[in-house]
Amino acid sequence: MGGMNIENYRDVGTRVDGRVPMEPIADAWAVRKLELPLVSPANRRRLRVIVVGTGLAGAACAATLGELGYGVDVFTLHDSPRRAHSVAAQGGINASRGSAADNDSVERFFRDTLRGGDFRAREADVHRLAELSSLVIDHCAAQGIPFAREYGGALATRSFGGVQVSRTYYARSQTGQQLQLGAYQSLMRQVHSGPCTLHPRMEMLDLLVVDGEAAGIVTRNMVTGEIRPWIAHAVVLATGGYGTVYFSSTLAKSSNATATWRAHRRGAAMGNPSFVQFHPTSLPMSSQWQSKTTLMSESLRNDGRVWVPVRAGDSRDPSQIPHEERDYYLERLYPAYGNLAPRDAASRATKQQLDSGRGVGPLHNGAYLDFADAIERLGPAAITERYGNLFKLYEASTGESPWRVPMRIAPAPHFTMGGLWVDYNAMTTVPGLFAGGEASVAYHGANRLGANSLLSACVDGYFVLPTTVAAYLSQRLGTDLPSTHHPAAEQVVADVQERTSRLLGVQGRRSPLVFHRQLGEILRGRCGLVRSAEGLEAAVDEVRSLRTEFWSDVFVAGDSGHLNQELERAGRVADFLELGEMMCVDALDRDESCGAHFRVEHQTADGEARRDDTRWSCVSAWQTPCGWGEPGESRRLIRRAEPLEFTNIQPGTRSYR
Amino acid sequence: MSGQTIRRLTVDVWRQAGPDAPGAFERHCVQDAAREMSVLELLDQINEALVARGDEPVAFDSDCREGICGACGCLVNGTPHGPADVTPVCLQRLWQFDDGDHLVLEPFRARAFPVVRDLVVDRSALDAIIAAGGYVSVATGTAPPAAATAVGHELAESAMDMAACIGCGACVAACPNASAALFTGAKISQLALMPQGNPERDQRVLAMVSEQEIHFGSCSNMGECVAACPAGIGLGSIARMNRELLRARWHRRIGYRR
Numbered sequence: 001m002g003g004m005n006i007e008n009y010r011d012v013g014t015r016v017d018g019r020v021p022m023e024p025i026a027d028a029w030a031v032r033k034l035e036l037p038l039v040s041p042a043n044r045r046r047l048r049v050i051v052v053g054t055g056l057a058g059a060a061c062a063a064t065l066g067e068l069g070y071g072v073d074v075f076t077l078h079d080s081p082r083r084a085h086s087v088a089a090q091g092g093i094n095a096s097r098g099s100a101a102d103n104d105s106v107e108r109f110f111r112d113t114l115r116g117g118d119f120r121a122r123e124a125d126v127h128r129l130a131e132l133s134s135l136v137i138d139h140c141a142a143q144g145i146p147f148a149r150e151y152g153g154a155l156a157t158r159s160f161g162g163v164q165v166s167r168t169y170y171a172r173s174q175t176g177q178q179l180q181l182g183a184y185q186s187l188m189r190q191v192h193s194g195p196c197t198l199h200p201r202m203e204m205l206d207l208l209v210v211d212g213e214a215a216g217i218v219t220r221n222m223v224t225g226e227i228r229p230w231i232a233h234a235v236v237l238a239t240g241g242y243g244t245v246y247f248s249s250t251l252a253k254s255s256n257a258t259a260t261w262r263a264h265r266r267g268a269a270m271g272n273p274s275f276v277q278f279h280p281t282s283l284p285m286s287s288q289w290q291s292k293t294t295l296m297s298e299s300l301r302n303d304g305r306v307w308v309p310v311r312a313g314d315s316r317d318p319s320q321i322p323h324e325e326r327d328y329y330l331e332r333l334y335p336a337y338g339n340l341a342p343r344d345a346a347s348r349a350t351k352q353q354l355d356s357g358r359g360v361g362p363l364h365n366g367a368y369l370d371f372a373d374a375i376e377r378l379g380p381a382a383i384t385e386r387y388g389n390l391f392k393l394y395e396a397s398t399g400e401s402p403w404r405v406p407m408r409i410a411p412a413p414h415f416t417m418g419g420l421w422v423d424y425n426a427m428t429t430v431p432g433l434f435a436g437g438e439a440s441v442a443y444h445g446a447n448r449l450g451a452n453s454l455l456s457a458c459v460d461g462y463f464v465l466p467t468t469v470a471a472y473l474s475q476r477l478g479t480d481l482p483s484t485h486h487p488a489a490e491q492v493v494a495d496v497q498e499r500t501s502r503l504l505g506v507q508g509r510r511s512p513l514v515f516h517r518q519l520g521e522i523l524r525g526r527c528g529l530v531r532s533a534e535g536l537e538a539a540v541d542e543v544r545s546l547r548t549e550f551w552s553d554v555f556v557a558g559d560s561g562h563l564n565q566e567l568e569r570a571g572r573v574a575d576f577l578e579l580g581e582m583m584c585v586d587a588l589d590r591d592e593s594c595g596a597h598f599r600v601e602h603q604t605a606d607g608e609a610r611r612d613d614t615r616w617s618c619v620s621a622w623q624t625p626c627g628w629g630e631p632g633e634s635r636r637l638i639r640r641a642e643p644l645e646f647t648n649i650q651p652g653t654r655s656y657r
Numbered sequence: 658m659s660g661q662t663i664r665r666l667t668v669d670v671w672r673q674a675g676p677d678a679p680g681a682f683e684r685h686c687v688q689d690a691a692r693e694m695s696v697l698e699l700l701d702q703i704n705e706a707l708v709a710r711g712d713e714p715v716a717f718d719s720d721c722r723e724g725i726c727g728a729c730g731c732l733v734n735g736t737p738h739g740p741a742d743v744t745p746v747c748l749q750r751l752w753q754f755d756d757g758d759h760l761v762l763e764p765f766r767a768r769a770f771p772v773v774r775d776l777v778v779d780r781s782a783l784d785a786i787i788a789a790g791g792y793v794s795v796a797t798g799t800a801p802p803a804a805a806t807a808v809g810h811e812l813a814e815s816a817m818d819m820a821a822c823i824g825c826g827a828c829v830a831a832c833p834n835a836s837a838a839l840f841t842g843a844k845i846s847q848l849a850l851m852p853q854g855n856p857e858r859d860q861r862v863l864a865m866v867s868e869q870e871i872h873f874g875s876c877s878n879m880g881e882c883v884a885a886c887p888a889g890i891g892l893g894s895i896a897r898m899n900r901e902l903l904r905a906r907w908h909r910r911i912g913y914r915r
Binding site for chain 1: 674675691693694695697698701702705707708709711712713714716718719720721722723724725726727728741743744748750752773774777779780781783784787788789791792793794795796797798799800801802803804806807808809810812813814816817820821823824847848850851853854
């Protein structure tokens, strides 16, 4: 019955070609690199690249292109490229160095990641991720990043969810911050020496396509309000994920989908938009004013034990609940992985506990993450070194000390495996438009393993994009860039101006924030951890009518000629209202369960996701026809697909039990 | 903790339309604010009320709201970020305040940080210090295997203490001379401690310190920066920077080139 009415929502389009090398995957990247043409060093400064976003992927890509000698314009909506949300990744970065006695290897890392993603990622991409992982650690260590060390001076590692080896490198619980600052510093070196030009507080509001190829972007200067085009031979989007579509998430306040969504509306297909990871260890919401659901690193599950009271509604103080009246449900359900079950499984298990009334805390919306046993076993000094600042962050956020009271955690929207569809060269369906890091659909399939996001951002930013973008640029050598007065550029600028005036002109009664909150509620309820055909169909209608209300009743204070954070938010919420509908249609269309995409109609007897490899072993790549989403328009979305083939391992049923 | 509120807070917020426009405080009376709210969530609430009556909200920078990005920062009752130690303003909770208390929120004050609007300031001078030399000059793909260089556990931990700086600029706002010595010293110390930063130590400290002096005042060892730092950077960073500087200048003087 699932997806019964899907024909009302989408048409099926042609296949997309991932342009994966034909070679055995272990050689694929080496062969592809050899095929890719080069640009001579003397010619590079004549080729211009735009990089949007200065998180780990964007800053790394811009810095590396700068080192190679290309002219790079780098854009960020932050005041400084050091701030992007990569900074908040806590736990670590995976690399399989393959020399430890725990029997890790590139091959094992590849398999863990592919299996963690429930076989919905392109295997050649995943192999490349594993293959390049140790080069990333080499580079980041050379940048002077203070990775944690053993007493003998060797790099220390720890374990993360969904794996049974120890391959996660870390810098206290600030790994993302340290890697981000490393990339930022490398970028600032290129700004200082000339190849890179930095444009802070600039928001990309549209993509410029000339003769079918990406030719630049249109930005709004967030301080002066100036809207203008920028021209280049190639454009890279590294603008992060769109988890903020759910309103409250673990993401930063300014994380948004506008750059990728505007690129999508100019022709770049969106891959698997409904694949969203809910992080199992976020802080539960405590009031409507709570501005986000702060993340508590997965690394805590190395030593913390997750439990709820056996009896529903048990509101005793946790210290008063004896061991036999506690349900350590992850250890019970997943004995092989215990508290380190992968994120999708851990989040769903927690949701089941909360739904059955066993939630703890004043609002009964959390589970305990308890360190009492670990403190006793390892002593306070070891715990402080591993998790000291997470404990402090928790206390600063909740007023409770994890030394005395167990932490309370709950699942929250966290990472979007979906994103712009890219081929093996990280290029979107618009020639000359590339995407990397969380902004792209690559690597993580239907569920990302912990500590793989910093890695995928680094692999794309430092190694993949500079290689493939350069190859694309080699074909553009000698072609003249269109002028900023090219009719196409003037048209896109006019479109952006029109949209800005339209947002300001509605002068309705509700703020963008109110709409955002409502959208988040719809999506969390119907397109969240658990989805059903019925709920998704209702959600499409609800999102559509919310979008209609938005365009007739939104109120945006102020004008466009100065720093106006309401206007910025309004534009982002307008895009979320389109993306949200596509997420629901994608979730409805994909009539199976896989990884984080859990359709109630498709589950095994013990409540695990049941894949349908015959019909759904593919990446969905969505396109919107012109006029889609306008009030009164009934055009359907177009779903194209890239079939996935697995030559190295046979997709099996994931089991962490 | 949940469910309790502070009956009444008086909040004076600095409003300023642009860098050259005159500024003034605007008073807001907030009733029944939840105790677990952060100061920024209080601003969110004030902004929702402003927008509901058709006014422009208070502009302020913030992003991660978990104390790591360094985007947020303002003076709370004259103190950068607010009363709790080692805590950025996004994590300063209202439970530190009592019924009837008065909060004054204003932008970081320093010549190098011109006001952009309301509580938003331009801190790009800090980026200029990093651009001058706050890095290891290693091009992608040219690094030796990471395992080849052993780094002592304690050394890595000390470097990490320095690397924890979030680049918020509170040290500048706290300093009577508006010096960025703590910020500059933290990066210099991290890279001086790590063996990977060793080859460029002299050039780095000379370039970063002279860039610092273009934009910011000089350090006179008052230590106000340390009290304001939300990342717990200690005065040792400035001491190490000065030692690095003396050493580099001495090397220059005797013609010793590293």
